[in-house]
Amino acid sequence: MTSKRSLWMTLLVVFALVVAACGGGDDGATETTAGGDSPATTSGGGDTDTGGSGGDDVTLRVLIHQNPAFTEYMEAFNADFEAANPGVTVDMSIVAPGDMATSIQTRLSANDVDVIDYCVAPCAGFSNAIQPYMTGVDKPAWQQLIEANLIMDLTDEPFIQNFDEATVRDAVSFDGKVYGINMGRNALGGMFVNQTLLADVGLDIPATWNELVAACETLEGEGFACMTQGGGDTWPIFVGSFGLLGAEFPDQEALSEGLWTGEIKWNEGEALALIEKFRVYATEMLEPGVTGLGHDEATARYAAGDVAFLPTGSWQGANLDGFEPEFDWTYIPFPGSDDSADNQYLFGKYDLSFLIAEDTPQPDVAKAYLAALSDADNYQAFVDATGFIPTQPAATLDSTIGEAVSPLLDNYRNAFEQIWVAPTGAGQWANAWQGAAWFAPFNEFEDAQSLADAAQADLEAGLSG
Amino acid sequence: MAIMNKNYLFGSSSKWTRYAPVMLLVPGVFLYIMIALGPSLATTVYSFTDASGLRGAPVNWIGLDNYDEFLFQGAVSRDNIDATLRTLRFSVLVTFIQFTLGLILALLLNQKLRGRTFFRTLFFIPVILGVVIQGLMWKLFLQPRGGPMASIFETFGLQSEFLGGLPGPAFNWVIVVQIWANVGVTMVIFLAGMQTINTDLYEAARIDGAGGWELFRSITWPQLTPAINTNFLLNIVGSLQAWQLFLVLLGYKPGTQVLGYLVFAEGFGQGDSPSFRQGFAAAASIVLFLLVLVIGFVANKYVNWREERYMG
Amino acid sequence: MTQTTRMSEDLNPEAPRALAEPKSVTVRSRQLKILSYIVLSIFAVFYIWPLYMLINTSLKSFTDYLRDPAGVATEPSLANFTEAWELANFPQYMTNSAIYTASATIIFVLTSLFVAFPIARGYFRGSGAILTMYVVALFLPPALIPQFQLILNLGLYNTRIGFILLFLINPIGMIILVNYIKSIPKELDESAAVDGASYITFVTRIIFPLIRPAVATVTVLHAIGIWNELILPTIYLTNEDYFPITRGLIVFEGVYGSNWPGIAAAVLMLMLPILILFMFLQRYIIGGLTAGAVKG
Structure with missing residues (x-):
């Protein structure tokens, strides 16, 4: 009698947990269930690796910050990328700029992201580096990430060559290695x-x-x-x-x-x-x-x-x-x-940069994603959509803002917030x-x-x- | 069985029934230790390190450096101590105003009034709407450019930038919203307390010629002791740890930070030039803990004293 | 006076007594009532006005809003509602919030019942110590950081179970339960034991019904806390399919930040089901919140 009752109790607790675990999945479409499962499997390790190399369905988890024109471009870009790479699903999360640092920190630590748009305040690539005359200051967030081996070294990737040398050196390099692609400057x-x-x-x-x-x-x-x-x-x-x-x-x-x-x-x-x-x-x-x-x-x-x-x-x-x-x-x-x-003088910054998580279970897909973003045609479309000042020598900025800004580019300088x-x-x-x-x-x-x-x-x- | 006290009464018949209380106790206590006590103790350990919270980043023991920086270093310690004092101010003001308003509303609604249910429901609604909706409503309500509160201010010849303006007023508006949002809970707890008071007590006192204030002082107030204590503790602990409204209404604005928000901002890379400093954030949260502990201890003493005095 | 006595009030056991009061008292109490209404109405304005403001804003176009934020919507339109509905997955957020709230509350109440009872009775050695542990927990530092490491290492980051796990404790709730159980005479235990009742039967069949008010209070307090939590979903949940309402809404605000009419429409759509549910359950919610909190 007693043990029956406690069995009943245990069942109830288990039931509550089960409801908790899969309740939402039942309501959502099958697609959402698949997307929802991926983080759990990746943290488990092996499963997704074999999934990636076996050419089965792969989910690429991309984290970007919110900016209307940029977000719109990325949604269109993802659709094209999925079409060009059958079996790849892009699961893109958009967060408010103020939450970027938190999301990057937690999701990189949890190995729950493959590609990140490094837009941590002031959203200016690898800015605010420690200068020789500064003593006892904290390392900037990007340096903490690199030193914790959370960011992939992309020095030898061919798509890096699409960008002008100064940008690669100033915006996404540390200690002689290149860690990402910078998508453009902004005044x-x-x-x-x-x-x-x-x-x-x-x-x-x-x-x-x-x-x-x-x-x-x-x-x-x-x-x-x-x-x-x-x-x-x-x-x-x-x-x-x-x-x-x-x-x-x-x-x-x-x-x-x-x-x-x-x-x-x-x-x-x-x-x-x-x-x-x-x-x-x-x-x-x-x-x-x-x-x-x-x-x-x-x-x-x-x-x-x-x-x-x-x-x-x-x-x-x-x-x-x-x-x-x-x-x-x-x-x-x-x-x-x-x-x-x-x-x-036109004071500005190198704006958002894309980086790849060191421990991504699908490095090839992630690199292909960055390569596609760096592709000359796609990059031109990106510049047209966002009005960013191009960091690829071949791209041009034809919009109203481009016309206004182009003559000033020879006088471009990094703004103080990137230095101090x-x-x-x-x-x-x-x-x-x-x-x-x-x-x-x-x-x-x-x-x-x-x-x-x-x-x-x-x-x-x-x-x- | 050694683990049970002698006064344990149930089932000496089988082993199972003897162990039952222990086995059933374990899940609750285990969860408590795993989710609350363990992490809290770990926070203490963290506070002596330079942990960044990043997987793979080295963690070094740095002794009291975090505390030294938080409390004594340069001008930033002044900002931190300001945040600590601000947390106290927020808590004291919210506790007392919310307590008082909740009591007044409960007294009013404890009368035989038409529409009583309506008012009670209305004042309780923000509680169920949650902090995000509360915040959005008030951001809209406090629009400095033609918002409703701005027009009320205008009729009195006043002008304010509300949430976007000076830190002082902005901070005070958060207090207003916090009270607006939570006074409903205080009110219904008081109301329930008043319903349990035996009406014969009032009758007897009235016959003795006691007036309204007299009745309140000699009957309502002492008889309300359990409700008062519940509200008092809920308000103090709640307001010391509440900072989500600051996030929703103000963001991390200089001159308005409270300790809870500071812990989140330092540990999870919010703010202007973020770096991940979970060790430092842990030290800040230990400071917050000590603050809550001291105040909670004093409040608890007071509550016990009241209980002994009024309830025997 | 007849109107007053006809009040259909659930919390008004003494209503008829008013008839017996002397006349002078009645006159004074009428003045008092008018005053009460004035005070209550002033308060009510600040609860109704923001609601009205929300509705009014949601009916405007963005340009109209920018031109005159507070003015009455001249050409009301429901376009914002359809747009907000398409942009965010609100039904999913609602479902998630409901799942988190319900399952965490059920588990919490069940597990804490079996902690509260023996502690209140002092059936264990060290019962006092356990209770003290819970009282201390009231003041424990916010353990955001180690908790995060814990969930991460358990592999429960960005999962529903991991998120629910965070809400399985509530020291205030435990203290309310313990205090309430203390008010139940111990003779009950003795007679039950003499009758040969088992521990579990006694706790679930006899104690549980007796402490139902406290359980209700704890349930409501706990559920409200989960329903309103904003920070933990920010830290622990990254998959949009797992977002509770709070997180979904703040993301919506971040992404459509400038468009107040759209946000107002979204907020109203989220409020409506909550309000309807509240109207049906308010007797239980308000009753539950209070019943256990004022005793003990």
């Missing part, structure tokens, strides 16, 4: 200009800081907004000011080293002047209410036509086209300096290159001096510790 330090609106109010495109300030006054006098921004997401506020930072300090490596050695102080001279310009940009140039706009939402808002400037990355050009704006626009370096000669690493122990205000996001209405600072003083104090706390 960060520029701004979209609504030419139709400027013409309507009788303004030329501003070439210096003073002209920009004057243009904003004129525009506001006419009832238009000067600039909009995705202020609700915080990062667009300071990314929008990278051009300003670059115009003031065209040699950004020198700025980074100067801050580390103490030759440059945030609260003195040019740096202080820069922070004052951050203030003007954040509190006077941006239209009221941008704290409620997300990054993509700001582009939609800009497409409405009554805002003159949108300082953000050039990748938004493709998305702006998607909103079909009824005005002519172009993209110019942020006119941050009073000397127009300093306003012609804060000393360990430095406080949060030491990253004053993000200072535009700390002024009211976004954060607590009201004047340049107090922000600059806080920044320098926090920086020195790290340098001396």
Whole structure:
């Protein structure tokens, strides 16, 4: 009697577990069940290996970050790839950029992914490398991954040759080895200009800081907004000011080293002047209410036509086209300096890069996937879809954003966020290159001096510790 | 049988019945040790290492370095201590406001009112909607550009950027949403407590000429002791560990971080220049643990004292 | 007054007594009632308005929304709903959430019943120590990191079983059960033992019905916790087919982040079945949440 009852209890528990394990599979289509099973089998090891070499069905697990134009391209690309490789299913997950690091960390550790789009903040390839003058700082995430042997060495793969040498060296190499393909550059330090609106109010495109300030006054006098921004997401506020930072300090490596050695102080001279310009940009140039706009939402808002400037990355050009704006626009370096000669550098970054997991059970399929992405025709389609500045010598950028950006490419430089690493122990205000996001209405600072003083104090706390 | 106390009463007849309690106890305790206690102890060990959480990455014993960095190094320790104090502030404000509002709502709804069920259901709805929907609703409600709260503010001549603006107000809005979302639970627990109070007590006191406040102070409050204690503990522990609303409403915004979020951000590579630092995150979570422990201990003492005083 | 007495209230055992009260009290209580309604209505505004806002937004086109976020939808359309429905697999997310919540809650309640009873009775040596262990668990550090390593090493990462495993404990629930069982007279055990009842029969047949209120409370508290969990699915589940609602929705928000009307439509579609279910079960949910929490 008793044992019967406990048997019943055990059965109930087992039943609950069984329901838990396969309940969803019953409801989902057969396809979902297959996709769902693959991670479990791969962590088991052998099964999937034999599956791969035997030419049976293989699932390639791809992890990418969300960006409307890019995501759309990848979906079309996957369909083509599946068609060209019978038996291969691409299981692509799309995550928000902020969750990329978490997903990469957990899924690589669980050996639950084959191809990753390495778009960990600041989403700029192998950026923020430790420089000789930096001491005691944490290794960047990509270096941690490589040193943990989680990323495959692709140095000898032929498809690497499709990309220009400088890109391969600067964006996806470490210690003499190549670990991925970089899909393109993006300008960060520029701004979209609504030419139709400027013409309507009788303004030329501003070439210096003073002209920009004057243009904003004129525009506001006419009832238009000067600039909009995705202020609700915080990062667009300071990314929008990278051009300003670059115009003031065209040699950004020198700025980074100067801050580390103490030759440059945030609260003195040019740096202080820069922070004052951050203030003007954040509190006077941006239209009221941008704290409620997300990054993509700001582009939609800009497409409405009554805002003159949108300082953000050039990748938004493709998305702006998607909103079909009824005005002519172009993209110019942020006119941050009073000397127009300093306003012609295009600050940017190497954007997303594809890497392969070292322990992928299907290395050949994963390499074929990267090879297909690198293929000249596919790459041209990628550039057309996303508006990225090509990193393959043969590709061209024909869109509006391409026309605007091409003449500036000789003056391309890496933006400060790809160079700077804060000393360990430095406080949060030491990253004053993000200072535009700390002024009211976004954060607590009201004047340049107090922000600059806080920044320098926090920086020195790290340098001396 | 050595493992059982002498007062164990059941079945001396067969071996099976003697072992039954032990065998049935084991699954629960085993799960508890595996999922809660074990990992928690392991967290302590982790906190003395530079573990990154990456498979294959070397793990080195670094002693108290993580604690040193968290508590004492440079200006970042100031940011961490700010986050700790902010966690406390969040917990204290949420606990007391939610407790008070829940009590007020319960008192109001304990009357014979038409539409009582409606109100009770309405205030409870956010609980079942979950943190993501709560967050999305309030993001929309707090749109600085023409959102409903913005227009309420406007009629009073006020202006705010709400969640996207200064860290202070943004933080306070999270408190508002946290209370809005969870006051329903506090309320129904109080309501249930009030239903168990014998109405004869009120009758007797009324005959003695006691007024409303008098009735509350001398009967409702002491008689509510179990409900008060449950709510008090649920609110304290819940609010100290709650940070998901911060994730949904604010993201990792300077000046608003709380400890729970900091642990997640450091350990799982969130933030501006992420690196994977699970050892450091573990140290931060031990600090959070000590905080909860001290506060929980004090709260528990208080609860026991109340129980002895009012319930004998 | 007759209206008041006709209230169809489940929690109102003393309703008829109001008739017997003296008149002056009635007048005062009427004033009090009006005041109560005012206060309750002010609160209610902040619960209804966000709901209305959600519905209104979901009926707008994106351009209309950008032009005037709060204005009433002039050309209401259901386009957002069809679009959101096609973009995300909401029925799957709902099913997943239901599976996780139900199975983890059942297992938790069953296993903890057999821990709570002997501990409450002190039938083991070291019962007190076990109870202390659970009280300590209330304050334990969030063990996200070792838990992750554990699930990974068990090969349960990104599986339903691994995810459910994380929800099989609940120290508060255990403490509520233990306290409630303590309030049940021990003489019951003695007489049952004298009658020759076995341990399991006694616990399942006699104790279980008696502590049903506490079990209900614990069930509801535990289920709400799982239903609302957001972080653990972010860490443990990468396959979209396994996502619970919370994770599915936040991914949807991330991917369609700027399109508030679309998000509002998605949120409403997810809310509707939850709300309907809640309307049917609310007596049990609210009753369950409270019954065990106020005793002991």
